[in-house]
Amino acid sequence: MESERNLLTGQGTGDPRVDEAIAGLARLDDESLDEHPRILEEVHDSLREILGELGDAGLSRPHQGRGR
Numbered sequence: 001m002e003s004e005r006n007l008l009t010g011q012g013t014g015d016p017r018v019d020e021a022i023a024g025l026a027r028l029d030d031e032s033l034d035e036h037p038r039i040l041e042e043v044h045d046s047l048r049e050i051l052g053e054l055g056d057a058g059l060s061r062p063h064q065g066r067g068r
Contacts, residue, residue: 015050017046017050018047018050020046021043021046021047021050022043022047024039024042024043024046025039025040025043027039028040
């Protein structure tokens with residue numbers, strides 16, 4: 001699976017959860033075209049969940065914007 005991950009993402013994203021989700025795209029080669037939408041939806045859902053978690057983590061940190 002590591003070789004598939006590197007093939008799809010180059011050197012990786014730096015976030016193992018994202019790399020794992022993207023590696024799921026390698027399944028497209030093994031499945032019929034009828035299964036591609038389901039696989040793409042699973043990968044999309046995983047990435048949205050990760051982004052949601054990152055967004056939630058950002059909300060819990062105090063905002064350190066520029067002073068006016």
